[in-house]
Amino acid sequence: MLADLALVLLDTANRVLTLLLVALGLAVTFGLMGIVNLAHGEFFLLGAYAHVALERLGLGFWWGLLLAPVFVGAAGWILEVVVIRRIQDRPLDSLVATWGVGLAIKQAVVLLFGPASHTVAPPFATTVAIAGTSYPVYRLFVMALALAATGLTILLLLRTPFGLMVRGTVADRGLAAATGLPVRRLDALAFAYGSALAGLAGAATAPLMSVDPQMGVGFLLPAFLSVLVAPASGAFGTVVGAAVVGGSESLAATVVSPVVAQLLVLAGAVLLLRLAAGRRYGRER
Amino acid sequence: MPIVRRSVLAQLAAAPVLLAAGRLRAQARAVKVGAVLPFSGGLELFGEQARLGLELAAAEINAKGGILGRPVEILFEDDKTDPKTAVEKASRLVTRDEVVAIFGPITSSNRDAMAPTMARARTPLLYATNYEGGACGRYLFVFNTVPNQELAKLLPYLFKNKGQSFYFFGADYVWPQKMFQHAEKIVAALGGKVLGRELTPFGVKEFAPVIRRIEASGAKVLLFALPGADGITFIRQAEDLGLLKKLTVGFLGFSEAYLGAFGPGKGQDMYVAVPFVASSEATGPREFVARIRARAGRDAVVSHYVMTHWLALTAMARALEKVGRIDREAVVEGLEGLTVEAPTGPVTIGAKDHHVTLAMFLARTQGDQLVTVEALGPIAPESGCA
Numbered sequence: 029m030l031a032d033l034a035l036v037l038l039d040t041a042n043r044v045l046t047l048l049l050v051a052l053g054l055a056v057t058f059g060l061m062g063i064v065n066l067a068h069g070e071f072f073l074l075g076a077y078a079h080v081a082l083e084r085l086g087l088g089f090w091w092g093l094l095l096a097p098v099f100v101g102a103a104g105w106i107l108e109v110v111v112i113r114r115i116q117d118r119p120l121d122s123l124v125a126t127w128g129v130g131l132a133i134k135q136a137v138v139l140l141f142g143p144a145s146h147t148v149a150p151p152f153a154t155t156v157a158i159a160g161t162s163y164p165v166y167r168l169f170v171m172a173l174a175l176a177a178t179g180l181t182i183l184l185l186l187r188t189p190f191g192l193m194v195r196g197t198v199a200d201r202g203l204a205a206a207t208g209l210p211v212r213r214l215d216a217l218a219f220a221y222g223s224a225l226a227g228l229a230g231a232a233t234a235p236l237m238s239v240d241p242q243m244g245v246g247f248l249l250p251a252f253l254s255v256l257v258a259p260a261s262g263a264f265g266t267v268v269g270a271a272v273v274g275g276s277e278s279l280a281a282t283v284v285s286p287v288v289a290q291l292l293v294l295a296g297a298v299l300l301l302r303l304a305a306g307r308r309y310g311r312e313r
Numbered sequence: 314m315p316i317v318r319r320s321v322l323a324q325l326a327a328a329p330v331l332l333a334a335g336r337l338r339a340q341a342r343a344v345k346v347g348a349v350l351p352f353s354g355g356l357e358l359f360g361e362q363a364r365l366g367l368e369l370a371a372a373e374i375n376a377k378g379g380i381l382g383r384p385v386e387i388l389f390e391d392d393k394t395d396p397k398t399a400v401e402k403a404s405r406l407v408t409r410d411e412v413v414a415i416f417g418p419i420t421s422s423n424r425d426a427m428a429p430t431m432a433r434a435r436t437p438l439l440y441a442t443n444y445e446g447g448a449c450g451r452y453l454f455v456f457n458t459v460p461n462q463e464l465a466k467l468l469p470y471l472f473k474n475k476g477q478s479f480y481f482f483g484a485d486y487v488w489p490q491k492m493f494q495h496a497e498k499i500v501a502a503l504g505g506k507v508l509g510r511e512l513t514p515f516g517v518k519e520f521a522p523v524i525r526r527i528e529a530s531g532a533k534v535l536l537f538a539l540p541g542a543d544g545i546t547f548i549r550q551a552e553d554l555g556l557l558k559k560l561t562v563g564f565l566g567f568s569e570a571y572l573g574a575f576g577p578g579k580g581q582d583m584y585v586a587v588p589f590v591a592s593s594e595a596t597g598p599r600e601f602v603a604r605i606r607a608r609a610g611r612d613a614v615v616s617h618y619v620m621t622h623w624l625a626l627t628a629m630a631r632a633l634e635k636v637g638r639i640d641r642e643a644v645v646e647g648l649e650g651l652t653v654e655a656p657t658g659p660v661t662i663g664a665k666d667h668h669v670t671l672a673m674f675l676a677r678t679q680g681d682q683l684v685t686v687e688a689l690g691p692i693a694p695e696s697g698c699a
Binding site: 035036039042043046135138142143144145146147149155161162163164166167236237238240241242243245246247278281282285286287289290 | 353355356357358361485511512513514516517518519521522523525526541542543545546549550553554555570571573574575576577614
């Protein structure tokens with residue numbers, strides 16, 4: 029019984045941390061900068077496919093994991109400069125524009141790689157004995173990576189001059205510009221960073237699932253939910269948000285069917301937003 | 314299709330004045346059929362498989378002089394895996410292009426959406442994807458399997474060789490539900506036990522809780538009906554978490570299109586019953602695969618979807634020749650009760666239920682191939698139609 033409980037906790041921790049890795053990029057672009065980027069799922073997808081492509085070029089797993097975020101970060105930078113900055117004051121338009129960009133990316137992937145599923149083999153196929161079962165080491169690695177990426181993002185935002193400037197720009201754009209901060213460049217860099225995190229998530233989780241043109245969709249909703257229900261914007265809040273969304277989903281799925289689990293999570297999120305929304309937006313304004 | 318275009322071009326070059334007349338004549342001569350298939354929106358893979366089969370059939374028919382002397386021309390339309398688009402495309406094919414029949418679609422939701430339009434327009438819909446059964450009508454013909462054809466021999470085999478306790482897991486829509494209803498009856502009749510039955514929404518990326526529950530049930534056979542990418546994700550995770558060592562998977566809807574998606578050496582020893590196995594050594598399938606690959610390239614994936622779509626168009630050509638007339642009613646009259654020679658042997662189309670009796674094969678994944686375990690012989694459909 030104790031072993032069973034440990035196993036449930038392990039699986040839940042895995043789900044929460046994987047979700048955290050995906051939601052972290054959104055925490056920056058959506059949570060902090062306020063940009064609703066519906067192409068975030070496709071950036072995740074790009075990360076996974078960049079990994080596939082780099083492995084095909086003969087670079088090993090680790091190079092793929094390293095370079096995929098760089099590539100996706102560059103794609104994010106281009107998206108910011110070409111599209112998002114031009115419609116910054118029109119959130120509804122940015123919704124449609126980023127959705128369109130997402131569709132274009134997905135179809136480009138179909139044209140380049142075909143509609144079939146691809147695989148990325150994990151760098152180690154070993155398992156360790158935990159909680160009375162043999163647990164794949166790669167899953168532990170992804171969990172550690174999620175924690176490391178979250179720690180680094182928090183440090184970057186709270187402890188570096190770059191983070192200070194980004195937060196300053198978000199807090200008061202006019203004042204930041206007046207003091208001579210390069211606000212436009214900061215926007216682009218911060219957005220590129222958030223996108224690179226999505227790319228990292230895609231590249232890191234690729235060995236755990238089918239790599240196909242639709243893979244981004246499944247993560248977009250829970251990732252947005254994680255950022256939405258977070259008690260505060262930024263990386264700290266998203267840790268809590270991912271824990272709430274991923275944890276409740278995973279725990280619910282251990283006792284009821286996945287269909288009911290998903291319904292419960294959505295209902296819970298709606299309830300939470302309804303109850304907490306006033307408080308949250310009240311504070312921000 | 315290229316032949317028609319080329320002849321039009323030749324006339325154009327020879328006598329520009331005759332262009333309009335020439336094109337009109339060419340259009341009047343070709344027997345037009347429509348194909349409403351997903352070429353975007355998620356199920357591209359199956360749309361492309363269907364296209365391979367239809368194009369080969371058309372090329373073979375035209376090489377032999379066409380249908381009653383007229384070449385056949387396929388008008389492909391992308392339904393974007395979306396029911397509304399499928400209906401729009403079908404209406405356009407029926408009214409503007411005046412096709413004699415439409416092939417496709419892939420999903421049940423698109424087929425159910427198109428069927429009333431097709432019946433109203435009195436235009437036959439030739440559907441060649443395995444499905445849950447119960448789609449009936451004068452203008453609907455099915456050229457692939459219904460649940461009993463996939464399950465009738467598969468379950469007894471798994472029961473006898475792999476274990477007597479079953480767990481059902483699949484996607485939450487009509488096909489897995491009907492499959493499982495049917496499977497439950499067969500397992501009960503065998504004297505086996507169903508230890509659990511569970512459905513999941515599409516788009517789930519983490520199956521650990523379900524995998525633990527299946528493992529804890531102690532079932533020896535997992536009857537699995539989660540198609541597409543989600544199915545691949547589940548199998549990969551079931552492999553990683555050690556589930557596949559403890560039971561055998563009966564993978565409903567499996568075909569060659571999935572091969573290679575699990576990674577080398579993964580997803581081994583999974584079972585399915587299919588109407589066509591590409592790796593077969595028998596002359597018919599071997600030659601069929603060679604004909605497809607001569608057109609589509611040496612690495613082209615050939616699944617039963619290629620064969621059934623080829624079968625549908627080939628059968629339509631035979632039907633029209635049998636009746637001796639080319640129109641929509643002739644397709645229906647000709648197809649009813651027709652027997653066609655497929656690469657796997659004779660296929661008979663039910664005169665009343667419009668479903669096919671065809672040879673089935675028990676197959677399993679082995680290495681990077683789907684290989685035949687046993688030829689099951691022809692199995693008649695329990696279509697759910699009178």
